[in-house]
Amino acid sequence: MSDIADRVKKIVVEHLGVEEDKVVETASFIDDLGADSLDTVELVMAFEEEFGIEIPDDAAETIQTVGDAVGFIKGAV
Amino acid sequence: MFDLTGKNALVTGASGGIGGAIAQALHAAGANVALSGTREAPLRELADKLGDRAFVVPANLSDAEAVVALPKAAADAMGSVDILVNNAGITRDNLFMRMSDDEWAQVLEVNLTSVFRLSRAVLRGMMKARWGRIVNITSVVGTTGNPGQGNYAAAKAGLVGMSKSLAYEVASRGITVNCVAPGFIETAMTDKLNDEQKAKILTQIPAGSMGTPGDIAAAVTYLSSKEAGYVTGATLHVNGGMAMV
Numbered sequence: 001m002s003d004i005a006d007r008v009k010k011i012v013v014e015h016l017g018v019e020e021d022k023v024v025e026t027a028s029f030i031d032d033l034g035a036d037s038l039d040t041v042e043l044v045m046a047f048e049e050e051f052g053i054e055i056p057d058d059a060a061e062t063i064q065t066v067g068d069a070v071g072f073i074k075g076a077v
Numbered sequence: 078m079f080d081l082t083g084k085n086a087l088v089t090g091a092s093g094g095i096g097g098a099i100a101q102a103l104h105a106a107g108a109n110v111a112l113s114g115t116r117e118a119p120l121r122e123l124a125d126k127l128g129d130r131a132f133v134v135p136a137n138l139s140d141a142e143a144v145v146a147l148p149k150a151a152a153d154a155m156g157s158v159d160i161l162v163n164n165a166g167i168t169r170d171n172l173f174m175r176m177s178d179d180e181w182a183q184v185l186e187v188n189l190t191s192v193f194r195l196s197r198a199v200l201r202g203m204m205k206a207r208w209g210r211i212v213n214i215t216s217v218v219g220t221t222g223n224p225g226q227g228n229y230a231a232a233k234a235g236l237v238g239m240s241k242s243l244a245y246e247v248a249s250r251g252i253t254v255n256c257v258a259p260g261f262i263e264t265a266m267t268d269k270l271n272d273e274q275k276a277k278i279l280t281q282i283p284a285g286s287m288g289t290p291g292d293i294a295a296a297v298t299y300l301s302s303k304e305a306g307y308v309t310g311a312t313l314h315v316n317g318g319m320a321m322v
Binding site: 038041042045 | 201204205246247249250
């Protein structure tokens with residue numbers, strides 16, 4: 001796993017309190033990891049801070065899975 | 078009574094009678110306070126009187142850009158905004174049939190829309206801190222209605238629905254959102270009433286007297302406290318029994 005993917009995974013594990021092995025690329029925050037809609041807002045906030053980027057609302061809506069997040073962040077940093 | 082040491086509070090409309098009393102009470106409870114209002118001189122005067130832990134952050138809430146800048150200015154001054162008291166409000170009274178679009182829009186902009194924008198802006202920090210207090214000052218007329226105040230009553234009633242919706246969303250994050258609804262309070266505004274008008278008002282108030290700004294400030298201090306953490310989406314009516322709702 002790349003550095004970005006590791007950092008994303010760490011944030012997700014910490015924030016949602018889920019097992020590390022469940023946080024795979026295809027895992028959906030809401031369907032697989034038990035996040036509610038406010039959790040997803042907070043995750044986006046945490047990603048913005050961790051990577052020093054700005055994630056606009058329309059982009060945030062497309063980030064549904066761990067892989068989506070890693071992909072977006074790779075394109076933004 | 079309640080200890081707010083280390084908490085940072087932003088109070089809008091702090092140049093007015095009620096806002097000034099709220100700022101003073103939160104400060105006395107140990108909070109750092111950022112005083113906002115349109116007129117800088119009275120804010121400066123209040124800050125000087127309070128001494129340490131008081132900051133002046135002027136803003137005209139009818140200006141959308143100023144509304145965006147205000148939470149940042151307050152956070153720059155204090156480090157964060159843990160308590161937001163949306164007290165600022167304006168009136169543009171007129172009979173409904175004579176009310177202009179402008180009178181309607183101005184009151185909704187300052188009394189409702191700016192509260193939405195300010196609250197939205199401070200939520201990020203509160204969510205991260207897992208602690209926050211938003212207290213919106215409404216009015217008894219938002220519940221009872223009042224002739225000549227269709228715009229004002231609409232904005233104040235609107236705040237109640239907004240506060241409850243937001244309270245739902247952020248309750249799990251340790252953030253509470255409540256309203257304090259004053260009845261008739263002795264301020265510069267009610268000083269203008271003549272004795273006959275005052276006497277008429279008093280007949281409607283079981284307590285037999287007008288409230289003081291300190292009565293409102295005490296309610297705000299309670300809702301800002303750690304002890305009020307389980308109270309959210311509520312409206313605390315402070316009106317001497319004038320409307321028991």
